[in-house]
Amino acid sequence: MATSDSEFNSDLLLAHKLPETRYTYNERDVAIYALGIGACGQDAVDSDELKFVYHRDGQDFIPVLPTFASLFTLGSLTKGLDLPGFKYDPSLLLHGQQYIEIYKPLPSKASLINKVSLAGLQDKGKAAILELETRSYEQGSGALLCMNRTTVFLRGAGGFSNSSQPFSYKNYPSNQGLAVKIPQRQPLTVCEERTQPSQALLYRLSGDYNPLHSDPEVAKLAGFPRPILHGLCTLGFAIKAIIKCVCKGNPAAVKTISGRFLTTVFPGETLVTEMWLEGLRVIYQTKVKERNKTVLSGYVDIHSLPSSL
Numbered sequence: 001m002a003t004s005d006s007e008f009n010s011d012l013l014l015a016h017k018l019p020e021t022r023y024t025y026n027e028r029d030v031a032i033y034a035l036g037i038g039a040c041g042q043d044a045v046d047s048d049e050l051k052f053v054y055h056r057d058g059q060d061f062i063p064v065l066p067t068f069a070s071l072f073t074l075g076s077l078t079k080g081l082d083l084p085g086f087k088y089d090p091s092l093l094l095h096g097q098q099y100i101e102i103y104k105p106l107p108s109k110a111s112l113i114n115k116v117s118l119a120g121l122q123d124k125g126k127a128a129i130l131e132l133e134t135r136s137y138e139q140g141s142g143a144l145l146c147m148n149r150t151t152v153f154l155r156g157a158g159g160f161s162n163s164s165q166p167f168s169y170k171n172y173p174s175n176q177g178l179a180v181k182i183p184q185r186q187p188l189t190v191c192e193e194r195t196q197p198s199q200a201l202l203y204r205l206s207g208d209y210n211p212l213h214s215d216p217e218v219a220k221l222a223g224f225p226r227p228i229l230h231g232l233c234t235l236g237f238a239i240k241a242i243i244k245c246v247c248k249g250n251p252a253a254v255k256t257i258s259g260r261f262l263t264t265v266f267p268g269e270t271l272v273t274e275m276w277l278e279g280l281r282v283i284y285q286t287k288v289k290e291r292n293k294t295v296l297s298g299y300v301d302i303h304s305l306p307s308s309l
């Protein structure tokens, strides 16, 4: 489907090689991230949460939350990722889904090399869905730490292909990151946590400086009454709740994370995460209590069940 330079050109797009990126972090970044996703936000001495921020023997001993891996992908999209053969308006971009596979417990500091590739593009008419896959390798050992697949929902960027046969490209297994079916039975457990009015301002210090989350004017231009919470912040709250309630506080129990952002969250709202166990899969959905709206749903695959469950 090759057209002129300014229009959709699948040949150009699929042949495009995304540059490698680097990401270096230390224990301070790990602690700031944990605070950004609400650790100790309700109780500064909650031992289940304090351990993600402070360790008596030194910050090297802080366990890293698995959703910290989602930060490794930051870099291009928020500043506007240039893709030859495909045009979109970055101000209308919303985070649609995140899929993460963790291959090794994340160290408290590391220098990483990210290999980025296009994993999918779909024309949905009113929108386009773009997926980018990032594999993060430890510099030095070359060990593969984790993989992120980021799905972005590009409002207004659809309709670029033939509507009777919309363009659809996906290069990963179809069973990964699927939308979940929420069980009809009562959840195994429920965790409620209030976000702070300043939550997005704190979370952005982990590196996602998109003004959609901090600047009222930019939020209005994007169609929102006020700045919205980062999707990855909401995901961080939900997975932290699963680690607390199902994994009995052990972040290394988490193998795979999948989440779909269904509606926007505003800083200050209360997140209620319901969890169901199906074998080694925790299915979850997160609602905003004040509006009774489901904002996120997905699953977490864990390595083993704690004996107390």
Ligand SMILES: CCCCCCCCCCCCC/C=C/C(=O)SCCNC(=O)CCNC(=O)[C@H](O)C(C)(C)COP(=O)(O)OP(=O)(O)OC[C@H]1O[C@@H](n2cnc3c(N)ncnc32)[C@H](O)[C@@H]1OP(=O)(O)O
Binding pocket: 021, 073, 074, 075, 076, 077, 078, 093, 094, 095, 096, 097, 116, 124, 129, 132, 134, 150, 151, 152, 153, 210, 228, 229, 230, 231, 232, 260, 261, 262, 263, 264, 265
């Ligand atoms: C160098 C490497 C770079 C890597 C990348 C790094 C990127 C890092 C971050 C990227 C993002 C940065 C900027 C944004 C940050 C944010 O955090 S935004 C806040 C979080 N997100 C949200 O709040 C979005 C919440 N969701 C919604 O508002 C809605 O769900 C929606 C996305 C607007 C879609 O709703 P709607 O228009 O009503 O869609 P539908 O008509 O229901 O469906 C149309 C088709 O699209 C599919 N779909 C729907 N929702 C999603 C989704 N969330 N993700 C993926 N796909 C979705 C749906 O299935 C439909 O498809 P078909 O069924 O085939 O028709």
